Amino acid sequence: MVTHAHADHARPGCGSYLANPETARLLRLRLGAAIAVQELPYGEILDLGGVRLSLHPSGHIRGAAQVRLEHRGEVWVVTGDVKTAPDPTCLPYEPVRGHGLVLESTFGLPVFRWPEPAAVVAELLDWWRGNAAEGRTSLLFAYALGKAQRILAALPAGAGPIFLHPALEAPTAAYRAEGVRLAPARRLAAAGARGDLAAALVLAPPSAAAAPGPGRSPAARAFASGWMQLRGLRRRRALDRGFVLSDHADWPGLLAVVRQSGAERVLLVHGSAPELARFLKEQGLRAEAAPQEAAGEEDEAPP
Amino acid sequence: MKRFARLVAALDRCRRTREQVAALADYFRDAPPEDAAWAACLLLGRRPRPAVPTARLRRFAAAAAGIPEWLFAACYERVGDLAETITLLLPEGRGLEGVPLHAWLEERLPALRGLEEEAQRGCVLEAWRGLDRTARLVWIKFVTGGFRVGVAQGKLVRALARVSGLEEARLASRLAGGLHPTAAAWRRLLQPAGAEDDDPGRPLPFCLAHPLDRPLEALGDPDRWRVEWKWDGVRAQIVRRGAEALLWSRGGEVLNASFPEIAAAAMRLPGGTVLDGELLAFRAGRPLGFERLQRRLGRRDPGPRLLAEIPAVWMGYDLLARDGTDLRDHPLDARRAGLEELLKTAGDPRLALSPLLAVAGWGELRRLRDEARRRGAEGLLLKRRDAPYAMGRRRGIWYKWKADPFRVDAVLTYARRGHGRRAGLFTDYTFSVWDGGELVPFARAYSGLDAAEIRAVDRFVRRNARERFGPVRAVRPELVCEIAFEDIRRSARHKSGVAVRFPRIVRLRPDKKAAEADTVAALRALLKEKETAPWNEPPSATS
Ligand SMILES: [Zn+2]
Numbered sequence A: 001m002v003t004h005a006h007a008d009h010a011r012p013g014c015g016s017y018l019a020n021p022e023t024a025r026l027l028r029l030r031l032g033a034a035i036a037v038q039e040l041p042y043g044e045i046l047d048l049g050g051v052r053l054s055l056h057p058s059g060h061i062r063g064a065a066q067v068r069l070e071h072r073g074e075v076w077v078v079t080g081d082v083k084t085a086p087d088p089t090c091l092p093y094e095p096v097r098g099h100g101l102v103l104e105s106t107f108g109l110p111v112f113r114w115p116e117p118a119a120v121v122a123e124l125l126d127w128w129r130g131n132a133a134e135g136r137t138s139l140l141f142a143y144a145l146g147k148a149q150r151i152l153a154a155l156p157a158g159a160g161p162i163f164l165h166p167a168l169e170a171p172t173a174a175y176r177a178e179g180v181r182l183a184p185a186r187r188l189a190a191a192g193a194r195g196d197l198a199a200a201l202v203l204a205p206p207s208a209a210a211a212p213g214p215g216r217s218p219a220a221r222a223f224a225s226g227w228m229q230l231r232g233l234r235r236r237r238a239l240d241r242g243f244v245l246s247d248h249a250d251w252p253g254l255l256a257v258v259r260q261s262g263a264e265r266v267l268l269v270h271g272s273a274p275e276l277a278r279f280l281k282e283q284g285l286r287a288e289a290a291p292q293e294a295a296g297e298e299d300e301a302p303p
Numbered sequence B: 001m002k003r004f005a006r007l008v009a010a011l012d013r014c015r016r017t018r019e020q021v022a023a024l025a026d027y028f029r030d031a032p033p034e035d036a037a038w039a040a041c042l043l044l045g046r047r048p049r050p051a052v053p054t055a056r057l058r059r060f061a062a063a064a065a066g067i068p069e070w071l072f073a074a075c076y077e078r079v080g081d082l083a084e085t086i087t088l089l090l091p092e093g094r095g096l097e098g099v100p101l102h103a104w105l106e107e108r109l110p111a112l113r114g115l116e117e118e119a120q121r122g123c124v125l126e127a128w129r130g131l132d133r134t135a136r137l138v139w140i141k142f143v144t145g146g147f148r149v150g151v152a153q154g155k156l157v158r159a160l161a162r163v164s165g166l167e168e169a170r171l172a173s174r175l176a177g178g179l180h181p182t183a184a185a186w187r188r189l190l191q192p193a194g195a196e197d198d199d200p201g202r203p204l205p206f207c208l209a210h211p212l213d214r215p216l217e218a219l220g221d222p223d224r225w226r227v228e229w230k231w232d233g234v235r236a237q238i239v240r241r242g243a244e245a246l247l248w249s250r251g252g253e254v255l256n257a258s259f260p261e262i263a264a265a266a267m268r269l270p271g272g273t274v275l276d277g278e279l280l281a282f283r284a285g286r287p288l289g290f291e292r293l294q295r296r297l298g299r300r301d302p303g304p305r306l307l308a309e310i311p312a313v314w315m316g317y318d319l320l321a322r323d324g325t326d327l328r329d330h331p332l333d334a335r336r337a338g339l340e341e342l343l344k345t346a347g348d349p350r351l352a353l354s355p356l357l358a359v360a361g362w363g364e365l366r367r368l369r370d371e372a373r374r375r376g377a378e379g380l381l382l383k384r385r386d387a388p389y390a391m392g393r394r395r396g397i398w399y400k401w402k403a404d405p406f407r408v409d410a411v412l413t414y415a416r417r418g419h420g421r422r423a424g425l426f427t428d429y430t431f432s433v434w435d436g437g438e439l440v441p442f443a444r445a446y447s448g449l450d451a452a453e454i455r456a457v458d459r460f461v462r463r464n465a466r467e468r469f470g471p472v473r474a475v476r477p478e479l480v481c482e483i484a485f486e487d488i489r490r491s492a493r494h495k496s497g498v499a500v501r502f503p504r505i506v507r508l509r510p511d512k513k514a515a516e517a518d519t520v521a522a523l524r525a526l527l528k529e530k531e532t533a534p535w536n537e538p539p540s541a542t543s
């Protein structure tokens, strides 16, 4: 059972997979067309040996699902990665009620409060325009699946030339194929003379270290991530700017998910699990950090 | 305050010198003198005294944010910076943006200092509600005494030169003696050239050595160079003018109070003399090590006991002015000859002459460098004989060539989350060596790894944590690292019996097992070798 197609949640090597259809398509892209995937659309119920299982949008990225499990009247909800902020590339988070909740807590501390996404996009456009005016390329790091497309969806069509690092091509094409409206963008390989990149925005995955293209003035570098809330992380990556744009719930978002679920028991995974568990316990819930294997890397570890 | 906070944010955000200088020039172009003087002092490293204990600030902030204190502590651990944590936890504020920088620093913060906790709470909350996030961050750093955003003096000088039209050299020289945060001092700093009443007792900008970044052979004929030990002391100029002799550090501090015997000896020099050299703790012909010198530095007006226990010398190596004439344009050889003459005439053993090392060829120089550590020096300095005394760090004139550090293999046993740009990652490491069957901590190291290695070690720590003590994890002793350090000395405070200076990680040693790491006995052997090295037999000096 795969909640969404990020690498830390969708591992290769399983005999068969169960996932929502959009996630299934992204999974095949990532793990190969040959994998066996059983598709289960949002809201449909699958009976698994007496357990009624259904998927519900978690708002994290396209296809991301929460799993609702019901057995003899007891309901548990596993959120997978969850985001409560609006995102035009996927269905919004849907509150699901249950007796128990397994919740991610990547950003489970009150210092994480996201600004309005629209305000962040406005800042990003200002930064891009300023660089373009100086003839400097704007290099924006963003996670290849989900974040990069969310940014493309938010940028106005005529804002300027946009190029994609090769790692972003396949997921972006997949989003487009499903009819998600994204700003037009070209492959980085298609950039010709250096003039092409001078006023351009280049989207690249966080792991791409080098600045693109030739040219005398190096690119201005920025990163779009919830971690950019922390100044130390911005400086560590030697970034010119950090844009606080996350595909995970912030502190108020996580508390809202707990409240809306009505759950009395909460298990927490990822990030600040012990801290959020203790806080919820002090609020009268039965909460604890779930024991877990080595933490994933895709979008939960600080950059 | 708002404008200064925005300058600080811009300096923090922009990495390019050009952008930083532009941001500085923007600020200083129309900052009122009483604010500009404070801004410059703060950026050059002056710190306001703490006004509110940090424990109190944490309590105020947790209450204002409506969270328990343990959760505040967890946030702080994650963020790695107290002011930033508080800033993130509280909503955007407004209302006090009109209070100027100097009014905060001269009136409001000092007034805060004397208040009782409840009265302080009122003032602190008022400030937090009244300042936007950028200004609040800076304000909290003032209040905790933790303001550390600085710029290299060179950048400030460039910005001020742009704003005032004065030459950079003149500004650097006026700044060299330090700056007071007053409007009068600011006007004096920027007054036009010619209307000069530049304080004559000020030091000249220091010439700095460039790290040797090329093969020795690329320096040409060894005869063109003078070679000296690179001393591990405190660089100091002696400015002997009028009725006084001042001992200036590179940071623009007067050190007379900590080294009265050197200041007294310097009075034997003729008026109008400026010399460059190095302060060292020194006995029986050999340096005593930097930590001893630090005890002298930290103590004003030392008593006779400390003076006897840690005698100091000033080791001269350059002559910048004589009889009031600036000699910085003269070649090193000529300046050196003048220096030797002056020190000989003064005839005081506390004003020593840094010996020149005779070097027949580059090969011999390599051998001398290998000897440096044992002789209590950090390495070698190479100075071109025909070069002037330059301002700042210029390539091709002075080179420093540091000796190889001491190295051992040690096991990572504890890790702690870092601060600042390392916030969140485990980056502060404790390393241990074997003592019998037990691992004994001997050094804490923070630096030396690149970003990818830091993340690899962070992952290792998360996977191998055995116990959690707040922000510290005890890890399974499996990861071996090669640790370098500059100096080693005995220490009763450390379980290993030794303390090392500037430990850092040279590289990870995944090829080594913990059992192959070094031992306390090996550290003691290094110590012994160092303590018994023959220093009294002087290096082969030409003068
Ligand atoms: Zn994810």
Ligand SMILES: [Zn+2]
Pocket (backbone or CB within 6 Å): A006, A008, A009, A081, A296, A299, A300
């Ligand atoms: Zn995840």
